[in-house]
Amino acid sequence: MPGLICSLLLFTVCGGHTAPRLGTLTLKNGDRFGGQFLGYVKGKGLGWQHESVEGQLRVNTAEVVRLQLNTVNVTNTASGSARVRFNNGDELSVNLVSLNPQELSAETWFAGKLTVSRKYLSWLVPGGEGALIYNGPEGLRGWGAALMGVILGEDGVDVGGITVNEVMAGSPAFKSGMQIGDIVTHINGKAFQDRATMIRHVKSHGVGEKLKVKVKRGDVIKQLEVGLAALHWRFEDGALVTDNVGSMIGRELKWPKLADISFDFVWSNMPAMDVIICADKVREYNAMNGYKLRVYQNYAHLYRNTSPDGESYNTTSLGTISLRWPSSRKVNIRLLIDQNKATLSMLLDGKLVKTWKDREGFAGRGGALGFNPQLTGKIKISAIQLKKWSGQMPNGSNGLPFVAGRSDQVQFTNGDNLSGSILLIKEAKVMVKTPFAEVPVPMENVSTIVFADPKKKEEKKVTEAQFTLGGTGRLTGALLGWNEEKVTIKSPLFGEIEVSPAAITSVQFH
Numbered sequence: 001m002p003g004l005i006c007s008l009l010l011f012t013v014c015g016g017h018t019a020p021r022l023g024t025l026t027l028k029n030g031d032r033f034g035g036q037f038l039g040y041v042k043g044k045g046l047g048w049q050h051e052s053v054e055g056q057l058r059v060n061t062a063e064v065v066r067l068q069l070n071t072v073n074v075t076n077t078a079s080g081s082a083r084v085r086f087n088n089g090d091e092l093s094v095n096l097v098s099l100n101p102q103e104l105s106a107e108t109w110f111a112g113k114l115t116v117s118r119k120y121l122s123w124l125v126p127g128g129e130g131a132l133i134y135n136g137p138e139g140l141r142g143w144g145a146a147l148m149g150v151i152l153g154e155d156g157v158d159v160g161g162i163t164v165n166e167v168m169a170g171s172p173a174f175k176s177g178m179q180i181g182d183i184v185t186h187i188n189g190k191a192f193q194d195r196a197t198m199i200r201h202v203k204s205h206g207v208g209e210k211l212k213v214k215v216k217r218g219d220v221i222k223q224l225e226v227g228l229a230a231l232h233w234r235f236e237d238g239a240l241v242t243d244n245v246g247s248m249i250g251r252e253l254k255w256p257k258l259a260d261i262s263f264d265f266v267w268s269n270m271p272a273m274d275v276i277i278c279a280d281k282v283r284e285y286n287a288m289n290g291y292k293l294r295v296y297q298n299y300a301h302l303y304r305n306t307s308p309d310g311e312s313y314n315t316t317s318l319g320t321i322s323l324r325w326p327s328s329r330k331v332n333i334r335l336l337i338d339q340n341k342a343t344l345s346m347l348l349d350g351k352l353v354k355t356w357k358d359r360e361g362f363a364g365r366g367g368a369l370g371f372n373p374q375l376t377g378k379i380k381i382s383a384i385q386l387k388k389w390s391g392q393m394p395n396g397s398n399g400l401p402f403v404a405g406r407s408d409q410v411q412f413t414n415g416d417n418l419s420g421s422i423l424l425i426k427e428a429k430v431m432v433k434t435p436f437a438e439v440p441v442p443m444e445n446v447s448t449i450v451f452a453d454p455k456k457k458e459e460k461k462v463t464e465a466q467f468t469l470g471g472t473g474r475l476t477g478a479l480l481g482w483n484e485e486k487v488t489i490k491s492p493l494f495g496e497i498e499v500s501p502a503a504i505t506s507v508q509f510h
Contacts (some may be wrong), residue, residue, distance in 0.1 A: 278364025
């Protein structure tokens with residue numbers, strides 16, 4: 001661990017700690033390592049525990065780029081009654097209490113009641129972005145990355161199990177002594193005769209777990225112990241990472257009929273990946289009932305796949321869109337899916353680029369989400385979120401119906417617009433002052449509110465850190481303290497606030 005040893009020059013050993021939490025630190029010099037996060041004391045740095053070092057370490061935050069924390073269970077399952085964006089770039093899901101000409105008041109799941117000056121508001125979407133169903137990844141578990149390292153062949157009652165056609169060099173199966181021609185009959189005492197069932201069972205285990213595998217070799221029965229490993233994928237800084245082609249991973253999710261799925265996608269050479277959506281088989285990219293979105297070089301293409309028997313399949317092209325990928329080689333891909341209308345819309349960094357319509361009806365018959373690289377080269381997938389979707393289709397360059405102007409603007413769910421001045425929002429109604437009248441509008445009829453540009457632009461200040469909150473928001477501010485009970489942050493919007501430690505999944509330092 002030469003990188004870590006060099007990095008320890010930044011630390012000093014000290015006593016005392018708070019409740020530990022697993023995480024990963026990334027330093028400015030490029031070093032990255034895991035351990036247990038123990039809290040933060042102003043003037044002393046981040047508390048850290050590493051298995052190779054005795055005692056607690058203190059890390060100077062000036063040398064830290066990112067703190068990634070393992071997600072813990074929190075009570076937040078819905079995004080709140082509104083999603084609010086502020087003119088400093090922060091976005092929060094809140095339960096809106098009221099809005100008047102001076103301030104917005106809201107209840108939050110992460111910091112209780114908060115108030116903020118109205119001049120900081122950029123836009124507001126009633127209903128938030130729907131209940132959060134999945135937010136991750138938290139690791140490789142559940143993604144089917146745990147492998148024995150074999151290619152399987154014939155199976156069935158006549159075979160007596162599943163035949164091993166190939167054993168990959170250096171794989172867990174190879175190290176266990178498994179050989180070509182072995183017939184797998186039992187795993188952990190459970191009999192298997194179907195190849196697909198056995199694969200699903202193996203992939204339900206985690207990386208590092210050991211399986212007791214019984215194989216038949218000729219007339220001899222052998223007991224092998226196979227420690228599962230991730231041969232192609234790894235988990236780094238909250239992301240699923242691979243450098244190989246043909247190394248598909250995936251998992252089951254509970255998709256709502258109106259679904260909003262998004263993830264960050266980073267590549268080193270060029271974008272080249274298939275995304276499997278709503279399929280009835282996990283880690284299957286052809287013989288399934290679902291959709292395959294191929295992002296490749298300068299286009300995105302959607303395929304409809306059907307498989308009547310689980311082995312043969314039919315593929316239908318639903319169309320292509322030409323794309324210009326960002327030079328940063330990083331993009332947020334967001335897919336809005338309406339199963340009732342059989343439509344799938346794609347947004348890149350918030351911009352709507354294409355809506356596909358399946359005229360034969362929705363083909364998805366399951367909940368599988370999969371990622372299958374199409375070229376060699378490093379790719380990273382992170383910030384995966386599945387939410388319920390309101391069905392309201394965004395448009396425009398930033399995913400909103402319109403941009404801020406001299407007046408407040410309200411868009412109704414039926415597509416109509418109203419300009420004026422928002423007098424107040426209270427008791428599920430918004431009062432809009434227009435040149436012709438004061439118009440009361442039920443919030444249930446409002447899709448978006450965009451607030452007027454302030455006459456005097458606020459000077460954009462560089463804050464010390466950006467906090468990601470449970471996958472449903474981001475907040476910037478200076479970190480003042482962190483223990484097992486609270487995280488104290490000085491926000492340019494709210495002043496000094498106390499946030500639940502469980503709500504924070506990562507911290508990006510500036």
